[in-house]
Amino acid sequence: MTQRFSLSPRYRLDDESPWLEGIDPTRNYWIAVNGDAYNTVPIPGLMVSSLSEWKQAIKQFRGLKPGDRMELVRVANVCTIHCISQNCYAIAQQINQAPVWHLFDQETLESLLRTAHPDWQCNANDIDLGRKLLMRSLQQAAATSKF
16 A cells, blocks of 8 residues: 655645644644545644744745745754735645645634734643654654664
């Protein structure tokens, strides 16, 4: 049996299939790829330390033109938002050792970015998503040895 692979899943707020599993306290967006709950991946989201930094990030996002990029710098990684065209944005990621571009319309991606507001609090159920990510990282090898 072959494994399903989607090159560019697309997400909108009014999608029929539920694709947003939740947003954990560290602002990772948990996405069910193409609405498949068995293929859920975390996408690092926007994190800010102040209201002015949040406003600046939202303005930067709104100012993106086709071909522009915006980096969401996190402690452990960087997430890049690519403006593909008017009202089409992509976030690149590796899933099963294959490149995938998650496509979003402006309204959807901006609503995710707005969760970086300092006063925003995640749903109580979404706290477990953060624990899930921690457990995934603990299962990975920290270093490899060549013996």
